[in-house]
Amino acid sequence: MTTHSAVLTVPRVLSIAGTDPTGGAGQAADLKSIAAMGGYGMNVITAVVAQNTTGVIEIHTPPVRVLRAQLEAVSSDVTLDAVKVGMLGSVEVIEAVRDWLAEVKPPVTVIDPVMVATAGGRLLRAEAHTALLSLLPFADLITPNLPELAVLAGADPATTWAEALRQGREVADRFGARVLVKGGHMPGPRTPDALLEPGRHEPVITFDDPRVATFNTHGTGCSLSSAIATIVARTGDDWPAAVSAARSWLRGALEHADDLHVGHGNGPVHHFHHAQHVLADSASHERVTDVLWRDCERVRREIDNLDFIAQLADGTLPPETFQWYLDQDMQYLTVYSRALAALAAAAPSESAREFFAHGAAEVVTVESALHRTRLNGAPQHPASEVTRTYTDFLLAATGSETFAVGAAAVLPCYWLYATLGSALLEKARAAGPEPHPYGDWLATYNAPEFHLAAERAREIVDRAAATADPATVRRMRDAFMRACELELRFFAEPVRRAGARPFAVASTHRVG
Template sequence: MSGGNRVPRVLAIAGTDPTGGAGIQADLKSIAAAGGYGMAVVTALVAQNTRGVRSVHVPPTDFLAAQLDAVSDDVTLDAVKIGMLAGREVIETVAAWLHRTRPPVVVIDPVMIATSGDRLLDADAEQALRDLLPLADLITPNVAELAVLAGRAAATRWPDVLEQAREVSAAHDVIVLAKGGHVEGDAVPDALVDVGGARLDGREVVEFPGARIATTNTHGTGCSLSSAVATHRARLGSWEPATAEAKRWLTESIRHGASLEVGRGNGPISHFAGMWARGGTATRPAPEQVEREWWEGVADIRTAIDDLEFVRGLSDGTLPEEAFGWYLAQDALYLRDYARVLAEASRLAPTLDEQAFWAAGAHGALVTELSLHTDWLGGITPPEPGPTTTAYLDHLLATAARGDYRVLVAAVLPCYWIYADLGERLRRVATDEHPYREWLLTYGDPAFAAATEQATRIATRLASDADEATRRAMWRAYRASAEHELAFFAAPSVPAS
């Protein structure tokens, strides 16, 4: 069994299908869809498509042995799925390797009967395959193959399938996954059969109901199911949940097979249909990538802020006191409602750590607003917010009212990030003679720098985890706030109308 959350390492041993629906190609897709890391050893090169097999080339068995040893000498395997074994020597080569390596989970899909009903193996090879079965934990024959292994005529009723599965399980000391896809009726049951029940918690038969799907996209279903079961068994640790999960996945994949429009015969299943529907195919950027893209995405705004008359005057000490006082008054008014916005972020936050962080930010905004009011404005009540201040606050308050925590966090980030960046540079010019020295030192406060780092981590992680639509909404809110920051810094330099 795969330990912890580690991805199961699953080796498929089978022939090829150049159209990708069956054989080793289907095995690898199924293993990946089941959450495993798939590896492949090729037993035969098959020229086939959705309408049939045209030719088979079997490489020398010493090359097959070399492939098998190359994998097992380097990789610790969690499961092995075995499919097409074309001939006695091939079967014996695989058997010898299994005896040497003893993988923890072995599933054999005994490929013996072609879709046409023709036997694929001669008598010697069929006997060699029977001798191989006791080395497996589970075998997954279809109805025709089960009948050959049981020495009976192919069953047409489900009870007869179960009876043949019992006979094969007892004869070879193996669990049989009996499949009802070829029996009469609309029901398509499957069942795990283990005579004695030692490997199924004391039960000899565990059935899994199913309904027939009207489709011709069934090419490679046997290969796909057996590989999925092997992978889930390595991941989940027991056969019943592994089979149930694999069967649900196969049903979903069969339903979506026709949408692939592959081939003019019996088409393949859509191995990743469920994953595509639930997770999509778009990549998600890492948090550090989001951070870089967002910061570079407002480079024009940051440059424009640096070039503002207000910022240049604040930096070199030539800013008129009237402009500075107007800015402080508007900042005090801004911080009052900004604290409300941060409090709403705290209320919406999903974790205690984030709740505490935004609550501390709201408290800090109020403390700073009080300090501005008493220390810098002399206790004088600031005037009404100007149009720029009002527009910025309307943007933040509207974003908070919409209730999407992720977008709100993106909207408040520029007030941390742009201020911290500008403040660090302004702090460096705060000489003893600078008229605004005390104010400039508050810009570069180490505690605010640390809070900015945490706000950035929260926002970029949320953006990294979000779906594409939410990530776009976060970017728009972030960019809009950055533009409001530029307007806010520019406002003191705009002559009153």
């Protein structure tokens, strides 16, 4: 391992990696990431990979003499400030790179032990695992995903974050290198990361962010490792700061990945998302949905204080009251599915269209199915006035208004339910060890997939607001607030109908 203290304006960074003809991973992602972080990128090709966003098709490994010639051509002419090592593939290739690193001793070396592509397909031959282990002591930082970390630790893939950290410490101590433990493969709505150093039990720095709601994650490992190498080379030896800055940039690249529309599988991230807004400092502008969430604080507080919510959480809600609620919710979902389908038809982008179309189908196949099971068939009661008011509003907002306004109108049904679902399930678990009478229903709205959908719906609303005129943004707010008020009335009605305290809405916000 080496140290690096010089501060460079434009660091010279070499990527040693395979190719990706669709440009999302490998040396293509490395060069984009290096440039995005202000470096000058160079590349040495280890393998020609026929891959796309749906998987790996074929791999050709050029003769090792060609690899050695590439490495010599670069290092004999250019003073290197950092090296990022990615896909290597075979024993001969690994040994050639290892010998070159031992000879050249770059100031910064980051090794991303690529073994399996995000889109699927093995990128490292089984017999090369042992050779790869001989390469890792030359790293300043190792950046495996969880399956790769397990291979390096000689264990099964971690199923808990504590187990991932334990494996990371083992790898750091074994190879005398920093290890970035990445939680992107962990289930759940959040993605923890931790930077570990050899000989140190506690992480140097940890991160815990909401998962970005996108399927377009092709090349994230390549991109992050190259970005870290470049930042360390440019700013000095502050690895925690470099990891933090690179993660922040990559989250933005993921948040804007759906803008690219590349491929039919796991598409690439948007490496230059920040360059799309060079005239506006995005950090100085608050997300529209952040404002909406503050604006609906009163409504959220009133929902939390409802008898229906309290009784649902502790399991004391009478079965007949819950059945009546499900009956109305079943009728609501039937119309809600139509509203989502209308949004899909009006969506301005393919990703938004796919999201709402998938949501419309999920309402029918998942949520409504659970309701039908509990109700033993079709609804038994006519739609109440509150149910009719809410469904009429949704149909009007998604059928007669602009896409932006319609998206804002359905957002509470994602966001409020996801937030409420988490809180309710936590309270239900605290109520006692006995099986909760409504546990299966609560779990549906606390599932990771539902939280991801809520975050994706939020991003769609933010994106729509970013290009909307002020009048449309005001109508988006009105639609969002009106839906929140109607959610409050919808939750209050079952207990009110059963004879609890009277209920009245303090204020309403209408579209139009």
